[in-house]
Amino acid sequence: MQSFETIRARATERKGEAELERLLSESHAPRDISTLGDDRVLSEFSKRIFQAGFNWSVVENKWPGFEAAFHGFDIGRNAMMSDEDLDLHLKNADIVRHAKKILSIRDNAIFLSDLAEAHGSAAAHIGGWPTDDHIGLLNLLKSRGTRLGGMTGQYALRFLGRDCFILSRDVVTALGVAGVIDGPATSKSALEKVQAAFNAWHAETGESYTRMSRILAMSVG
Secondary structure (H helix, E strand, C coil), X not given: CCCHHHHHHHHHHHHCHHHHHHHHHCCCCCCCHXXXXXXXXXXXXXXXXXXXXXXXXXXXXHHHHXXXXXXXXXXXXXXXXXXXXXXXXXXXXXXXXXXXXXXXXHHHHHHHHHHHHHHCCHHHHHHCCCHHHHHHHHHHHHHHCCCCCHHHHHHHHHHHCCCCCXXXXXXXXXXXXXXXXXXXXXXXXXXXXXXXXXXXXXXXXXXXXXXXXXXXXHCCC
């Protein structure tokens, strides 16, 4: 496996030092998300679900309408979404009217409510999840959440502010170039190799997982 110094040098060669740092400064800086309200977690999960396969800017522009329609994404209120509520949402032109994605708000409100009951706060549980086991958190979202597998859950965590890597096409390509994996980052063994590589690079550099992920992407793309 290549050192991260080698990967950074490749990114610098492709982008130039100043441009690389400019692009890195545009990344979402990691923050402590354990202090967020669980409503903000449900809001972010829902936004990324609605943006998946759709025009991101349309969803962004409609988001105030979503916040109003779904009661500020209060997890208790949305966990109790009724058939009548669904009918009203499907008639609401202020949101994107996609029945299965609307129902995912109810399902994920239940998921977050369960985490809050078990851990005091869903945000605290997600925010406190060890960074060196990020793939474990991704598995939690995939297995217990709704429509939070794949890139959707990864982007939701990044936009919430969790320090994490994203397995975008460029990052997966860079992981291959670096000798970490030799195919898709989808199997359990491949994901374990990815996690181990990021942990080693973090120990080597002290860089955040977010910055390392971005540097990997820019080393090839």
